[in-house]
Amino acid sequence: MNIAVIGAGPAGLMAAIQAAEGGGRITLFEHNPNIGRKLLVTGSSRCNLSNDAVEAAAFYCEDPAWMETILGVFGVEEFRRALDRLGIPTQKTDDGWYYPRSQSAQAVVEILGEALAERGIQLRVATHVHDIIYGNEAFQLHVTGLGLHQTESCDRLVLGAGGKAYPELGSRGELFGSLEKLGHAVRPLVPALGPIYADLGAFKELKGQRFDVLASIWRGEERLGQTTGNIIINQDGFNGPGVMNLSHLVALNPGAGLTLQVNFIAPFWSDLADILTGQVAHPCSLRAGLLRYFSPKAADFFIRRAKLDPAAKLNTLSEEQIRQLLEVSAEAKFSVTGAGSFRNSQVSVGGVPVGEVDPLSMESRLIPGLYLVGETLDVAGPCGGFNLHFAFGSGYLAGTHLASLQRKLSKERT
Secondary structure, three states: OEEEEEOOOHHHHHHHHHHHHHOOEEEEEOOOOOOOOOHHHHHHHOOOOEEOOOOHHHOEOOOHHHHHHHHHHOOHHHHHHHHHHHOOOEEEOOOOEEEEOOOOHHHHHHHHHHHHHHOOOEEEOOEEEEEEEEEOOEEEEEEEEOOEEEEEEEOEEEEOOOOOOOHHHOOOOOOHHHHHHOOOOOEEEEEEOOOEEEOOHHHHHHOOOEEEEEEEEEEOOEEEEEEEEEEEEOOOEEEOHHHHOOHHHHHHOOOOOEEEEEEOOHHHHHHHHHHHOOOOOOOOEHHHHHOOOOOHHHHHHHHHHOOOOOOOEHHHOOHHHHHHHHHHHOOEEEEEEEEOOHHHOOEEEEEEOHHHEOOOOOEEOOOOOEEEOHHHEOOEOOOOOHHHHHHHHHHHHHHHHHHHHHHHHHHHHO
16 A cells, blocks of 8 residues: 655654554655654643643534544543653653653654654655645645656545644645645634734733733623633733633634633632631731732732722722722733734644544545544644644544554455
8 A cells, every 4th residue: 555644743743653554655745854843843842742631622623522532542641652652751740741751842753753764654855745636546646846846646645734833834734725626625724822912901011921810702792712821911912821722712703802801810719719708817918918929010010900008908808899809800801903823823723624534543534545634624722732632643543544454455465
């Protein structure tokens, strides 16, 4: 069996490596001069591979049952075992995030590159596949490499060329047009996991400050999404996981008059509420109480905005004073003005709807022998290893299915 894989990102690399276990001829095409360029920048170059919180509900996906099927076969432990077999042991942080023990994305890429060579996979870097034709149960790839235009043939094709995020790393979404010609639907691609721009008003005073928050996006009275995480306030709005996990909702709803609500005290509300209601005796001043959770600059800002006396005893505040404090610290609302572009967003949302792909094999339900993995599909997860888990997982399922097909054909011939 002659198998082609397009894209040497995590999905394509895993698909090629697993497919090679079946003994067929595997060719991996990569537009960049090196493999794993986008993988190298993940997790601040530490390569955040997965997360204990990986579950179907965490992903942007039109069919949660489809995602549950994948994660039921390739969950966190299955992923760790697959990496162990490749020589990539993992370790978990206290908050459940998984990294390679090397703490190095470069080490992961080099190990995967060695795995390609060990399995005899033909690697064609600096090679651009710009069209895909299907007919007579075979695929024709129009390829440009080293200045030469060629047509390559294969029996099975895995497409893991990515979406449009980080275009400078080679992700431009150029093959979605080919998928449409083959009959697949393609949802418009928009940036995800990027900054959210908003009218900060007085909160511009807190530029450069970091907070752990509960953030939500609203369209009128409808809450579109909610997440917790760390944010940083910058000149034009917010960045950090606490808002990045919501940025696709902004991109998917242009001109909708969205509102970003930020609860700055959510992470410690239970503790603070006990003091405010007198459940715990704590006769400190309001300012000293807020300094338990905020920097002096932030504490002073919230007190000033609430028009309260910083020297007032925290456990003697009236209901009205507590309401004033909550209004500025727990119910801060900002008019959204936009979201990040593909250049400053980590992934993209859009692509082929998941219903057009078998979740156990990643094979197209429309084109036999075509496998769609990673960001080719309309799936996106939050920050914290979710997207790498899906990329590697979808590649693993495609590759193992192809390996089993090759073994079956070999048995039939004998």
